[in-house]
Each structure stands twice: as C-alpha cells, then as structure tokens.
Amino acid sequence: MTDLGQRLASGDEDAFTEVVKQYSRKVYALCYRTLRDEEEAKDMAQEVFVRIYTKRGSFKGRSSLYTWIYRIALNMCFTHLKKRRVGTVPLEDVERTLSAPEADGPGGRAELEARLAAAVKNLSPRQRAVFSMRFYDRMTYKEIAEASGTTTGAAKANHHFAVEHLRKILGEGDKK
C-alpha cells in the first residue's frame, strides 16, 4: 500500500487533501469522458470524492490507490448512467451529425468536434471509460481491468472495439 493510501485509510485529513489535489482533475476528466456531459461530470467528480472520503477506511491496498479511486468513479458513473438510461447514441444519429453542415465548413474545427463527440458518444460508457484510461491516462490493461472491474482480456477487447469503432468514423473521414 502506498504511504498516501495508508494515511488516507487511517483517517489522516491531510492525506485526503493530498488525494484531492492529486486526483480531482483526473477523476473529473474520467467522469467527463465517460458521461460526456460537463455539468454531470462536475457533480459526479464531487460525489466521487465524498464517497472516497466516507469510504476511505475501507481502502485496503489490494489495488493501487489510483485504481481504487478510478473504480469508485467508474462505478458511480455507470450507476448514474443506468439511472439515466442513456448509454449510446443510435447510429443513425451519428450519421445525421456527421452529415450535418457545420458553420465553419467541412474540415473545420467545429466539424471535427462534432465528429469526435458523435463518434465517442456512440461507444458504450464502459468502452468510453476504457478507451479514456488507455489513451489519455496511458494506463496498462492490468490497471484498467482493476479500475473498471473486468479482466485484462476484457479490458483489451473493450479498448480494441472502441479503437476500431472510432477508426471507422474518424480514420476514414477525409478519404473518398
């Protein structure tokens, strides 16, 4: 168990402050990339730290503090999405978004952003989360498996599925 994790688990208030400093932005980013909604991600990041604070005594160091925190964040995001019952966007919506004209024309920033948003939203929340941990946080499949509650094989499969899906939408965009 890391020092920080140990101190957190023992109820050290400064350790919690340190955890907030080290992980709040990462957790917010992960929530955003999973939920794809800024307001929800802000609320969720806050609730995740409330949960970390109230459950800190249960951190046993079975996994790293980092993956423990991520797991709490992901479970809360997934539970939230189940309640919201919005996971993915129907493919027709993606196609509609992709074919919709953008203000700054084809190839413009707005078009790229719309394309990205549509492509990413079409993944399942778990695929989004796994992809985010892999691509943006550079986590290993073992860490991703720990954080997202699957096996390394499933984590890799989810990631590759996400990559292939995103490639189909984003990777061939400028080819005719």
Added chain:
Amino acid sequence: MKSEGHFEQHDLIDFVEGEVTPSLADEIKTHLETCETCRAYVESLWRTFAALEGDEVPEPSPGYWDYFEQRVRERAKPGREPAPRRSLVFSWLPGVAAAVALVILFWSLPEPRLPEADPVDLFLADLSTGEIIESLSGSPGIGLMLIEADTNDITRIDDYLAETTDIYDLVDQLTEQEREIFISNLRDNMKEEDNTSGITDGSARKG
C-alpha cells in the same frame, strides 16, 4: 498473427500503440512496406489517434476547483453518509433492472469481509434463468458482477461499494419470488458447474 496474408487488426492496433514485441514490430514494419491494405489500416489508426488527441475535456470555471475540497467535506459530514451495510447482499447477489441487465455474482466463501488477496469464486449468471455464463474462479477479492445484455459490458463492483444505496436500489427491484427462483436456479447450476469444473481465467468470455 496473419490471416489471409494480412495482419489481424488487433496486432496492428497493438503495433500502433507500441504494445508488440520488437520482433513482431519488425515483422509488421516489413509487411507494411509491401502491403497496401495493412498500411492503409495503420494510417487510418494514426489519423484516428491524432483526431482523438484533440478531444479536450472542458475546463470548469476556476471557482469549481477553488472550493472543490470544501464542498466535498461539507457534503461528507456525518449524517449524510449512506446507510450501513445490510447483510442480504453477501450471501448472493442480484443485480438488475429487469429487461436489460442481468447478472449476478456469487461467491462460495461464507464471510462477506474477504481477507485481503484471498481468491473468491465468482460466477456470472443469467438472472432470469440462473444459468452460469462464466466461472471466474481465482479472481482477486471482488464481490459483484453485472453483465449488460445489450452491450455485453461487464461490471465488477467491489464489496465496499456493494453497501451503497445504489446497489440496493437494484436489489430492491427484484420481487421476493424472483429472488427465490433465481437463487434456486443458480444453486442448481452451481452444482453442475462443480461437476464439470470448467474453470477459466475469465479473459475469454463467450460473446
């Protein structure tokens, strides 16, 4: 590994991510020099990753971070904590919102509080039939697994999270009768599972 003379997409993704062994990397590089198809695939992966680098997370207003910890501590004050652990979760575990999700977890250890690093027996099962989909024996100390029928996503929920009200919300959606049927089916299937004893590492899910 090659299929019909080309590398599999999985290998090419690993290659682009720098996840292959040096010898496989060399093999792929050599192949890309002469194979238009694989080269086009790798190039489209590069374009995809380049585009995704530009997918930024919106930055909240500065005030959000200034008072972040303060708000968290305020909300975490005693009296706002979730209800204490109830025992029902730990002899069996239901999940589920009817039509969509299904599964369950189950473990064979009597104690809910698992000793650190002790493996538990986990089974993924279909909630409606109790049929075991997969045995995950030997997984590290984890409690509950849910599988979404529509997406095939697997969720694992650590035992400390199983005590939260969110999980109980799911549990409470099962009627008493549904629980009985489920547990009974699950137990029957577990007996069969014992007999055939097909233990997997869980990495090769049936899809």
